Amino acid sequence: MFPVKIKNPILPGFNPDPNILKVGDIFYIAVSSFEWLPGVRVYTSKDLINWQHETDILTTQVNLLGNPENASIWAPQISFSNNQFYCLYTDVKSTHRPFKDCHNYLITAPDINGPWSDPVYLNSSGFDPSLFHAPNGKKYLLNELWDYRMTTGNKSCGIVLQEYDEKTQELIGEVHKIFDGTSLAKTEASHLYVHDDFYYLITAEGGTGRDHSVTVARSKNIFGPYEVDPESLLTARDKPASPLQCSGHASLVEHLGHWYIAYLTTRPLLGKAAILGRETAIQEVVWQDGWLRLADGTNGPAEITEIFAEKEIIQEKNTDFHDDFSERLKKEWNTLRQMPGAWADLSSRPGYLRLESGESLQSLFDQHLLAIRQKDFVFSAATNVTFEAQTFNQMAGLTLYLNDQNYLFTYLTFDEEKGQVLRLMQCVEGEFTLFPEIIPLASDSICLKVNVDGPCGKFYFRETAKENWQQIGPVFDLLFLAGGFTGNFVGITVIDMDKKAGCSADFDFFEYHGKD
Template sequence: MWETKVKNPILRGFNPDPNILKVGDMYYIAVSSFEWLPGVRVYNSKDLVNWQYLTDILTHEVNLKGNPEGCSIWAPQLSYADGLFYCIYTDVKSTQRPFKDSHNYLITSSSITGPWSEPIYMNSSGFDPSLFHDKDGRKWFLNEIWDYRMTTGNKSAGIVMQEYDAQKESLVGQVYKIFDGTSLAKTEAPHIYRHGEYYYLITAEGGTGHDHSVTICRSKTITGPYDLDPNYPMLTASDQPQSPLQCSGHASLVQGPTGDWYIAYLCTRPLLGKAAILGRETAIQEVVWTEDGWLRLANGTTAPEKETIVKTLEPDQQKINTGFLDDFNESLLPEWNALRIMPDSSWCDLASRPGYLRLISGESPQSTFEHHLLAIRQKDFHFIVTTKMTFNPQTYNQMAGVLLFLNSRNYLYMYVTHDEELGKVLRISKSAGGIFTLSDVIVPIANEELCLKVEVDGAVAKFYYRRSDIENWKQLGEIQDVLFLAGGFTGNFVGLACHDMDRKAGCFAEFSYFEYQGLDQTL
């Protein structure tokens, strides 16, 4: 047995609500994708130390158009039984109080990389569903339940469970209320595990912010009653204001290569102690079973660890490479995401000009329907993005370039557009909290191709351009505080966009490459 030092988070950038699963000698983590498609991102590892992007599960047509910010695909759960992978997820259509429209679905596949079955509708009574396969062959479906009658802002009323009939492809029988939650409230993210003579129910409580926590209950019968761990919560950073990992919760459990146990859980790393611009990330930590049968962190506390130990069968060393380069030869690299629509050839065209990505224009940056933005997660506090583009706008309503995007109310855009007096120009726009501002700096661009560069270092963003590969970079502008790109359920994305508010698909921009360089000095 070997002990390997691992620095958290193991999945950097927007990778929330991790669900960990072991099948054979391979480990998988699935994370929430919210309004970004393809949906349900999956990473894999052979030893819990080094993780690689593997696939996205929701690659079929998913109707997310018009879904509000912070809705769509929540808290996927993976399980494996009967030679099949099972994936449970929620498609949230509205979170406006007092109601919540959250539809739960099940899909299956013989391979984690698909193809996956058509979705089976389960229910809509609450979000964060999961599926437990009992040793007697029965399958149990769990979810948080939402009660609009509650007077609190968050109306999570506990955890319910119902049997799933795989032959009928539907829920059957009685609905059991198995946990009311604790005083921490906001009870969600249920997972059941069988260990020894008990069924263990792991839940998230306290909300996904500062008070986020992990709570455990247990019962000798699957339907309860469940007894609460007297020393709850098992994990929280709510009493650890100096910890570099905050908002710790939403955990799932797995047995490691040497027989030890670990939880994967959600955390954030607030920039300058203020805001988590990278979004909610994924960490890992060892846990132990006590003599009286409860689950505890192996460090003897309830605190998350920035640096932890993972026990492996062979010596290993953690390697994290956040770099990304797509030169647009033949097909898009699979790590790209788009907002509420799939990145496909109808608007991400690689055939018309070989070696180039042609982005056909979509609606405005605030659209929740046809926003043609192709983007990747920001995974570093310090990074540089570069690209080379060709674009010939004819009106001020046509624009294309590099977009830093949290949501339709918070973004930074360096883009080429048209000015009635100057012709083709380069500009910067900003939306912070829905307040739109346009930089006074306008640079005429006479030549065909243009190179763009954005460098973000902490809270400062700098924008550069040059007219050829051999020219020195010239600074276009600087934003001193980009913390408005943090907040909500997702993290910041950076990518390429093309918009036309005059006509649908009225123009296009072409890009010869896109490169992201992560420059964080420490893991």
């Protein structure tokens, strides 16, 4: 075996709440997708070192229209039994306290790429469901329990377990409260494993911010009582100098006789804000005196770590993306709360993507936005758009987008005095700014570009490929595009505030080049 040094995170950009699974000689990691569709992104690897985007599980099985930001699809879990894959997920409809409207579902498939079954509704008592396939053949659902009566902001009060009957596709029998959590509180993300006659319960505690931690408890009986490991397996809460922060929400896998933990982490830019969102990292763990410990002897996240492989391997990271819209939309694209429909048309003008207009960037319903994850601190993204606006309410262009309250948008539109023009808008925590710069355009076809260098971003345009890029607007401080449960996205959109589906724009290409 060869120890291979790698750099975390292994899944950069918005890839939170990792759940890792091995089936045969393939490793899978499923991550949360929140309001972005298709949902439940899955990556594959044969060595735990290099990972590829394999598929996205949820397409038409969910209805997310109207769901608020930071809600929707939380913490999926994938497992494998009886020659089929199981996927559990939560659809969160409201997070307004004291309640949390969250519904847990189960779908199955013979292959990770589907076809996936219709969702089976399980319960709504709490989020982060996982399915445990017990050695005796029974199956049990675990989930966090939300108690609205608690006076604290976070009302997670522990972990419950209930048997699942696969024949009737329903939960049966008593609901068992198997874990109350520790003083770290905010207990969630439970996964159950069997090792050396013990049931090991892995949970996340401390919240998904800087106090995030991995807690382990064990019991000889699946229903408890569970003895808590006096030490946190993994946390950065007391390590402010670590480049990896907010570390927790973990799951386990074995490979070549070694055990590994895949976990959530962030890389705060300038020590302040995780503009890339919550990412996925990995480290080796070992069994010591009946407990899990990080193999490096610490209990903190490691930016540089080792994975054992069967041969010498080089870790490769390539975040570049290009779509010339020649055949079908590439699977890297995401949309908000709905899958692309007839409004994303590749047939009307071959070689172009024709986007039909949707609602504004602050809508929670019918946005027509195509976007990809920002995966690098330093990157450039560009597109060419052909658009002839008839009124100021019609817009098409390039956006940096965190959520409906935080975005930047440079766009072609119409001005009553100057005709076809280029403009720029910004929204910061719901406060809107329309920049006064109005650039007349000689053509209805224009190239748009954004350059991002850490916390700074600049927008550019040019009307022909032979021209030099010209900057529009100021140099932006982009730290406002960090926060919440997702990361920043970069994408293209068309908006018409006069009439639904009142206009369309043609995009020739979209490209993203990471430099970090």
